[in-house]
Amino acid sequence: MTPPATASVATPREPRTPPAAFGKGFLRDAWYFVALARDVAPGSLRRQELLGEPVLLGRTRAGEVFALRDICPHRAAPLSAGRIVDKGEGETVECPYHGWRFRTDGGCAAIPSLVESQAFETDRIRVRRYPVQESQGLVFVWMGSDPRGDGEPDHEPPQFPGVVGGGAKLVEWMEFDSHIDHAVIGLMDPAHGPFVHQQWWWRSEHSMHEKAKAFEPREHGFAMVRHAPSSNSRLYRILGGAPATEITFRLPGYRWEHIQVGERQVLALTCLTPITETKTRITQIFWSDHWVFALARPFLRLGVVAFLKQDGGMVNLQNEGLRYDPALIWIDDADRQAKWYQQLKREWERSRGEGRPFANPVQPAVLRWKS
Numbered sequence: 001m002t003p004p005a006t007a008s009v010a011t012p013r014e015p016r017t018p019p020a021a022f023g024k025g026f027l028r029d030a031w032y033f034v035a036l037a038r039d040v041a042p043g044s045l046r047r048q049e050l051l052g053e054p055v056l057l058g059r060t061r062a063g064e065v066f067a068l069r070d071i072c073p074h075r076a077a078p079l080s081a082g083r084i085v086d087k088g089e090g091e092t093v094e095c096p097y098h099g100w101r102f103r104t105d106g107g108c109a110a111i112p113s114l115v116e117s118q119a120f121e122t123d124r125i126r127v128r129r130y131p132v133q134e135s136q137g138l139v140f141v142w143m144g145s146d147p148r149g150d151g152e153p154d155h156e157p158p159q160f161p162g163v164v165g166g167g168a169k170l171v172e173w174m175e176f177d178s179h180i181d182h183a184v185i186g187l188m189d190p191a192h193g194p195f196v197h198q199q200w201w202w203r204s205e206h207s208m209h210e211k212a213k214a215f216e217p218r219e220h221g222f223a224m225v226r227h228a229p230s231s232n233s234r235l236y237r238i239l240g241g242a243p244a245t246e247i248t249f250r251l252p253g254y255r256w257e258h259i260q261v262g263e264r265q266v267l268a269l270t271c272l273t274p275i276t277e278t279k280t281r282i283t284q285i286f287w288s289d290h291w292v293f294a295l296a297r298p299f300l301r302l303g304v305v306a307f308l309k310q311d312g313g314m315v316n317l318q319n320e321g322l323r324y325d326p327a328l329i330w331i332d333d334a335d336r337q338a339k340w341y342q343q344l345k346r347e348w349e350r351s352r353g354e355g356r357p358f359a360n361p362v363q364p365a366v367l368r369w370k371s
Helices: 180-188 234-239 291-322 336-354
Strands: 030-036 044-050 053-059 065-069 083-086 091-094 108-110 132-135 138-143 170-176 210-218 221-227 244-250 254-261 264-276 279-288 365-370
Touching: 030 044, 030 053, 030 264, 044 083, 044 264, 053 138, 065 132, 170 291, 180 254, 180 264, 180 279, 180 291, 180 336, 210 244, 221 336, 279 291, 336 365
Parallel strands: none
Antiparallel strands: 030 138, 044 053, 053 065, 083 091, 132 138, 170 279, 210 221, 210 365, 221 244, 244 254, 254 264, 264 279
């Protein structure tokens, strides 16, 4: 059994903020997935909206990945519309409007319109810098709670098991018209599959039967401990042998299924990235060194796209009800994971606000439901 892990102690925030209500606000002091490393080319700039903030994600020609607030402090032009240049100050981002240049740490390196007689301390001007890390071929951006951007990460981005077989074998993404909370709940919901995802190669409403799965706490989340896949999931059969799978969730929005078949592995990682309070990007990434994966990849791609479209359609239907702000009902055991997610979020906010270690509220349990 893996014991619950704790986060390092954070500096208390001033003023202290209460935990955000469900479906509102965002989890701060956390790493968010933004891109595959291979998609951020040297010398490139790209604009992203992340937690309602405009973010410039770029990579210098020397290979350094960086992130800045995508607003020039001069006249508010997006820096991502500019270019990376080297005009004697090292590689900088040049604003497309007046050519102001900014280093990757956010400091202003030059204002071209100044003449020699005009004394102006350009170093006083800064653009917010967001800490960035590359890990396992993924790029993560730290979204801190300090509005000035002065805070530094106190823990590393998540590490995922089963990143094997070289680069990612399959990547699909879609934007949902949903707050990340509702997207997470939909992602971990074990009971909607037979109704939303009815497909001949997966399962149907008529194949429903009772499940009993053991869960344990994990770092910043929880896991359905390793087990043999359900007999009514046809897709697992093509892997052959005796596959064993473990499904893990981690704050702020990562869910992965690690399948072991003898010495071969499959990792299906889902990353939820909040764009705004009403839009969330869901990215599905697969790695594998199993020989079947190469043969089945075209069919798997079709299945992933179908799943995303079905979930997206249900999100749109759900929004019809959510716009009236109804009270929601959470039942045991099918909704226990949704309850855990809300408890994890509250504990994260409280521990950060109080400057104490994160104490995982999830306790080992066996959950039962029909699907």
